Amino acid sequence: MQKERLQQAVPRLLAWYRIHKRDLPWRHDRTPYTALVAELMLQQTRVEAVKERYVAFLARFPSARALAGASEEEVLKLWEGLGYYSRARNLHRAAKIIAEHGFPTTFAGVRALPGVGDYTAGAVCSIALGLPVPAVDGNVLRVLSRLYADDSNVDDGAVRARYAALLGEVYPPETADFCEALMELGAIVCVPNGPPMCGACPWAGLCKAHLGGAEARFPVRAKKSARRIVHATVCVLRCGGRYALEKRPAKGLLAGLWQFPLFEGEAPAFGEALAEKHAKHVFTHVEWHMTGRLVETESELAPYVWVTARELRETYALPSAFRAFTEWVT
Template structure:
């Protein structure tokens, strides 16, 4: 705790104890880097400052705020949970929080401890790595272990301290053991073996850029699409339209590394012609946002 008090990073969600804001931060931080979250966090809360504002928003507008952050199911579930809570108060215990969509064991414990002071420990990737190294054990009940260590006076800070240690010192690859406050207790001095992530498939796809003055043709992904349902993107092109693409970019989406060629062409059937300024307000996929940015059709 002393180490945390002296070394904690200043982060936007550490300036508040508003349960809603803590909740939003925890959802955004799931499998997502702090650096990527900060900007989205600030903008999201400006647009949806409280649960009521989020609950009455259209899903498309919620997704638009999330556009580019990834794992869009998180935004849908956050929105769904906000609607559920519109008529009741925010649950104050991890057990009840976990009943809400998008809130699992980790997030429930994080919100309950940080916002409400419940003495319940979290286990995330950081905590697992820290405990694994200290214990030099592959078979450890992380939840029981960290629950046994928790600071009952400051459970939220304790949880954040464990994660902060993993995120800034007990790094996956080159841990900074010299800076570690518990190196005397550590059984491994930072050794750690991780499973190699599965090799990703490679695929090449084409998109059509059909612009007309200040408008552009986009399509909305089907509501039942497995990947990014309801989000907007450029129309796909089934074949090569010119000898050289207007733009070629690489982009990875979960399990596939894509090479994307963008061809200038006519708006296909089923596409919608939209002013670029309007398109910018839609929930575009990250890839589409990237392409339009590269082509200077969007700012950022």
């Protein structure tokens, strides 16, 4: 039964996609490498935020070989603003492997690349290698749970595996279009926030949630645990036109990236604050509630690295968590 419903859904979805798909930069001139770059950039990041970064990244690193030869600092700089910097480091490592051995041609080979999980491997295989491997992300879980009015908890790995198996049974020869069409439907019609636009949906006549008027009940999710709140003080220290930076620890949140000196709780007294502002940054499991202070110091204090505003803009990758305070860097 489930398979039959999906078999009917596939051609409707493909026909809809060919007409309504968005013109996105990674849908042009696709290679396995560019598909990998796009998929890694798109993990946990909005399409709108990725578009420009993707174009700039590929202009600088048009091939795995070009990326493999770059310094980590430069790669992180081009990743600036996208967050989750471990993805950039993994992509850099993957590029070195690809430059040496060529792009893998099997699911297992793609899955073995650094930073590539089942979803990303499935997407790259379907989109760029013509392999019928399902890629089940949050969009796909949502549209399928609605198509079936399935009240299983979609955060349960077994549900994801069941949907992947079902998709595998109906995968059409147009692997790239099918993979992207499922995600597209979830992104622009059966949307994650707010009511789905069933009137524009190619599945309106098949979707059990819609036919039962119960779209909002699906997907069913386990309650998320609350994020931990961390109060921190961010000190923008300035001395004669140079600014203090420090590197974050090599492990954990924003590992190894540059930041303005940051202290959990209160900061030491560096001097009178010339300006103060509050900002919040939300990570997956933690929220930073920050008090930022601009302070002029008399000397370039240790252990910080002191850089000009231009160096900060052009060379140092500063995570977007600190964006609220960069207006003080002039």
